Amino acid sequence: MTDLTRLTLAAARDGLAKKDFTSGELTGAYVSAIEAASTLNTYITVTADKAREMARASDERIAKGDAGALEGIPLGIKDLFCTKDVLTTAASHILDGFVPPYESSVTQNLWNDGAVMLGKLNNDEFAMGSSNETSFYGPVINPWRRKGSDSKLVPGGSSGGSSSAVAARLCLGATATDTGGSIRQPASFTGTVGIKPTYGRCSRWGVVAFASSLDQAGPITRDVRDAAILLRSMAGYDEKDSTSVDRAVPDYEASLGQSVKGLRVGIPKEYRVEGMPSEIEALWARGIDWLKAAGAEIVEVSLPHTKYALPSYYIIAPAEASSNLARYDGVRYGLRVAGKDITDLYERTRAEGFGAEVRRRVLIGTYVLSAGYYDAYYVKAQQVRALIARDFTQAFEKVDVLLTPTAPSAAFGIGEKTADPLSMYLNDVFTVPVNLAGLPGISIPAGLSGEGLPLGLQLIGRAFDEETLFRAAHAIEQAADFTAEPEAWWRA
Amino acid sequence: MSVDQNTVRRIARLARIAVTQEELAPLAGELSGILAWVEQLNGLDTTGVEPMTSAVAMSLKSREDVITSGNLQAEVTRNAPLSEDGFFVVPKVVE
Amino acid sequence: MREPRKEDLIEGATGPWEIVLGLEVHAQVASKAKLFSGASTEFGAEPNTQVSFVDAAMPGMLPVINWYCVEQAVRTGLGLKAQINLRSVFDRKNYFYPDLPQGYQISQFKYPVVGEGVIVIDLPGQRSVSVGIERLHLEQDAGKSLHDQDPSNSFVDLNRSGVALMEIVSRPDMRSAEEAQAYVRKLRTILRYLGTCDGNMDEGSLRADVNVSVRRIGAELGTRCEIKNVNSIRFIGQAIEYEARRQIDVLEDGGVITQETRLFDPRAGETRSMRSKEEAHDYRYFPDPDLLPLVLTQNQVDAIAASLPELPDEKKARFISAYGLSPYDATVLVAERAPADFYEAVAKGRDPKLAANWVTGDFFAALAREGFTIETSPVSAEALGQLIDLIVDGTISGRIAKQVFEKMFKDGRDPAKIVEEEGLRQVTDLSAIEASIDAVIAANPDKAAQAKDKPNLAGWFVGQVMKTTSGKANPQVVNEILLRKLGISSAG
Numbered sequence A: 001m002t003d004l005t006r007l008t009l010a011a012a013r014d015g016l017a018k019k020d021f022t023s024g025e026l027t028g029a030y031v032s033a034i035e036a037a038s039t040l041n042t043y044i045t046v047t048a049d050k051a052r053e054m055a056r057a058s059d060e061r062i063a064k065g066d067a068g069a070l071e072g073i074p075l076g077i078k079d080l081f082c083t084k085d086v087l088t089t090a091a092s093h094i095l096d097g098f099v100p101p102y103e104s105s106v107t108q109n110l111w112n113d114g115a116v117m118l119g120k121l122n123n124d125e126f127a128m129g130s131s132n133e134t135s136f137y138g139p140v141i142n143p144w145r146r147k148g149s150d151s152k153l154v155p156g157g158s159s160g161g162s163s164s165a166v167a168a169r170l171c172l173g174a175t176a177t178d179t180g181g182s183i184r185q186p187a188s189f190t191g192t193v194g195i196k197p198t199y200g201r202c203s204r205w206g207v208v209a210f211a212s213s214l215d216q217a218g219p220i221t222r223d224v225r226d227a228a229i230l231l232r233s234m235a236g237y238d239e240k241d242s243t244s245v246d247r248a249v250p251d252y253e254a255s256l257g258q259s260v261k262g263l264r265v266g267i268p269k270e271y272r273v274e275g276m277p278s279e280i281e282a283l284w285a286r287g288i289d290w291l292k293a294a295g296a297e298i299v300e301v302s303l304p305h306t307k308y309a310l311p312s313y314y315i316i317a318p319a320e321a322s323s324n325l326a327r328y329d330g331v332r333y334g335l336r337v338a339g340k341d342i343t344d345l346y347e348r349t350r351a352e353g354f355g356a357e358v359r360r361r362v363l364i365g366t367y368v369l370s371a372g373y374y375d376a377y378y379v380k381a382q383q384v385r386a387l388i389a390r391d392f393t394q395a396f397e398k399v400d401v402l403l404t405p406t407a408p409s410a411a412f413g414i415g416e417k418t419a420d421p422l423s424m425y426l427n428d429v430f431t432v433p434v435n436l437a438g439l440p441g442i443s444i445p446a447g448l449s450g451e452g453l454p455l456g457l458q459l460i461g462r463a464f465d466e467e468t469l470f471r472a473a474h475a476i477e478q479a480a481d482f483t484a485e486p487e488a489w490w491r492a
Numbered sequence B: 001m002s003v004d005q006n007t008v009r010r011i012a013r014l015a016r017i018a019v020t021q022e023e024l025a026p027l028a029g030e031l032s033g034i035l036a037w038v039e040q041l042n043g044l045d046t047t048g049v050e051p052m053t054s055a056v057a058m059s060l061k062s063r064e065d066v067i068t069s070g071n072l073q074a075e076v077t078r079n080a081p082l083s084e085d086g087f088f089v090v091p092k093v094v095e
Numbered sequence C: 001m002r003e004p005r006k007e008d009l010i011e012g013a014t015g016p017w018e019i020v021l022g023l024e025v026h027a028q029v030a031s032k033a034k035l036f037s038g039a040s041t042e043f044g045a046e047p048n049t050q051v052s053f054v055d056a057a058m059p060g061m062l063p064v065i066n067w068y069c070v071e072q073a074v075r076t077g078l079g080l081k082a083q084i085n086l087r088s089v090f091d092r093k094n095y096f097y098p099d100l101p102q103g104y105q106i107s108q109f110k111y112p113v114v115g116e117g118v119i120v121i122d123l124p125g126q127r128s129v130s131v132g133i134e135r136l137h138l139e140q141d142a143g144k145s146l147h148d149q150d151p152s153n154s155f156v157d158l159n160r161s162g163v164a165l166m167e168i169v170s171r172p173d174m175r176s177a178e179e180a181q182a183y184v185r186k187l188r189t190i191l192r193y194l195g196t197c198d199g200n201m202d203e204g205s206l207r208a209d210v211n212v213s214v215r216r217i218g219a220e221l222g223t224r225c226e227i228k229n230v231n232s233i234r235f236i237g238q239a240i241e242y243e244a245r246r247q248i249d250v251l252e253d254g255g256v257i258t259q260e261t262r263l264f265d266p267r268a269g270e271t272r273s274m275r276s277k278e279e280a281h282d283y284r285y286f287p288d289p290d291l292l293p294l295v296l297t298q299n300q301v302d303a304i305a306a307s308l309p310e311l312p313d314e315k316k317a318r319f320i321s322a323y324g325l326s327p328y329d330a331t332v333l334v335a336e337r338a339p340a341d342f343y344e345a346v347a348k349g350r351d352p353k354l355a356a357n358w359v360t361g362d363f364f365a366a367l368a369r370e371g372f373t374i375e376t377s378p379v380s381a382e383a384l385g386q387l388i389d390l391i392v393d394g395t396i397s398g399r400i401a402k403q404v405f406e407k408m409f410k411d412g413r414d415p416a417k418i419v420e421e422e423g424l425r426q427v428t429d430l431s432a433i434e435a436s437i438d439a440v441i442a443a444n445p446d447k448a449a450q451a452k453d454k455p456n457l458a459g460w461f462v463g464q465v466m467k468t469t470s471g472k473a474n475p476q477v478v479n480e481i482l483l484r485k486l487g488i489s490s491a492g
């Protein structure tokens, strides 16, 4: 039998339906691959027994002819999603030993469709980071390496476990979350596809919160079709989330292959940032050419407040996080460090339980909300956010999608940017505005850097117009014909 | 806004995060750097702009007055570092 | 501004002082489920059994508002003649405390659902005072910590965590403990009329934070201290008296009042400082990003307004104008909805004043004496009405009626039946009455002789006749015949 891990999710789905192989076999292949790839540190928890059990149940359902949309498909779950009776850590020391008595809505949707859980994927602690170096469980390693180099690179963040596992074929697809680029940037760094849908498309219930008004779940997959399949299962209205939107979920897969002829593609001029590497410029130009060749109309647009997106994000996200993370206090779950009184217990528990980046953001967030500073920082940032959203609304009067690079660089080395938080924050310059406006964005691998590392292009769409994104993304995917793969150097 | 060590201490206290004496100076530096950077927003006139309240247009969801949850004492307390007789237990709080 | 009343002033060593009082009342919404979760609000359950994962602030849990609670807040606002804000916002009030699992309380800070209103309080001597309502907002209750179970630990029960409260904030419009107590009584009456809060202070459904300050007559407001969570009307009075005296003593000794939160200890009868000054609170309020603004339509508000019952003030006015009751009787009758309804049932088609005398007199006295309420009363409104009918149509005298009433109250029998079975029918047979009178006169010739000069003696004769007829003679008839026979002019 061929290596089952080489199949895409769509191909595996079809193979299972045709009974070419069983979910047990497919799942077994992934469990073995995971065991051989511990170097990459992608999984915090591997649930091999549970996976085999779920696969067995899937095979029974397939035999009985009542297979779900994801029947028997082995997936990795970012460790930000609470999974019933399975350790859930958010990659933080403070959630030591936390075993949720409930299942997140998004993962429940997947299990309802027959998917199989391989385990819990590593990420930046509480999803705060752009390189997956802030995890309490250690950094995740990118399977990609620079040409002729064996130095270790980051897989992007915060969904670095997801992107790395998908790229290294340690799962057929993965759940991820995106607060400022945490799905798209790691997808770009690993040659995978990642979509952050419209805010409100996927339920946030049972997903450990970072910044509530920005957090959104989405998939990371091998290709655009897989993303369409997986998102359809993850998405949906949830009455347990007040910010979930009650709208039918379309069959995204049906959008693939539809022509982009006449599609108006906007190129925001403000995304030509100073100091952007020329190979990113060139990649972007190639993307424009591909869509033009496919019959799309290219229109230059302006998003004048783009440069204010990052600073307003770094007020809003830490502010919300400082409050969201107040519940980690050592009383009801997770780590407790004893103290001489309750305040001392809180302070020690949170000092030891949170890593440096989380502490930094909680402090920033606390500061900007504190008496006398609230208007100058938080209100100001929300005003700027309104202007950024308005920029997009105006642009979408002229165009149907926007095309931009996903990140200003290819994957960088472990430890290269950890000393300077600000240089790390700049990674999200192209992705953050999309979260602020609540819009959908997708990253598609579009080429290799001079050093042989994958680079992604980002498409941004109107709210709830993921279908147009998938259609355009598929056109880029076809034109880019990105077939490069990392060498399997990590295999034990 | 430059943040001094006393401010770091006050903010850390509000956030209930213990900070050692040695951490104060570097933290003050980092926070000052980040705050100085976000203050580029001050270059933008936002007079009269309504602050954003929701990422996408939608209305507030609500529930009916129906009991849908309860009798979960074991599940609610099972992750607690310390619990007794169904209570969470913490060091004595004096009022 | 109100002229201070002499009797409200407190005499200090250096002259008179005026007390200024404002109240923040927390009224628990009479709902089955909590404000943002589906757990029960029932009082007195086993610890942590009425706690959902939302109430325990488990990671990833989200609030969804109970619409019934919103309606009750609006209903209460309308009952307080207050402004209803069609758009309000839920904010997070951030602070750490073991019984506050989220690390924040969801409350309404900047934009409450109800704005300015007024409560008119009734005081002895026909005095009434208007107390301004500043606002009413919805918020979550906290859990409960038990401190005296163990020498070194506190025990946390989250059953109350997340229960819906209406915080009703008054203006500093009260000038004496008596007024503050009348305010709480009146507010409780209104809440109970509306059915939005059961007003049960023993179970903590109604608690008051009392803001106390003192000043010289005509001076600016003094610094206030807030006495937290006083849970009985009696304690409110004691706490105010103590606190005002304490503040005056401090000021007269040349000290200053520091704004602080204090606790009333009912055993010691004194207030004590609760939190040390260095713990200055900075609640870092900001709009809860898990919730959207609370938007009501005018139609929704109008529908609630249309369903409001007649409120005590209107009812009282109607009782005075339609039934000719004294303000005192009217006030007593409308203090609760049940006695007012009972009274109206008794008064229907009868002499309203006679009905009021019976309800507020013998009936209320019997209820109080025997420990019954309107709901458990053995005498129904219908039966009491029948008793009054028997008096009016001359079947029994008022004196016999009192006996009949006591029998009714004892065994629940019908008044007509009691009169029949016990032969209590009034004697209206003139010859029988005349015979009794003649017998009494004949037995007391001296007194009969004096009666011409001392008409007051007629009363004594009436008493004697009633005695010999066991009270069954019609006293009016007895009186008339006696006057004639004794030769007293009936004009006398």
Ligand SMILES: [Mg+2]
Pocket: C024, C167, C209
């Ligand atoms: Mg208050």
Ligand SMILES: [Zn+2]
Pocket: C026, C139, C167
């Ligand atoms: Zn309150």
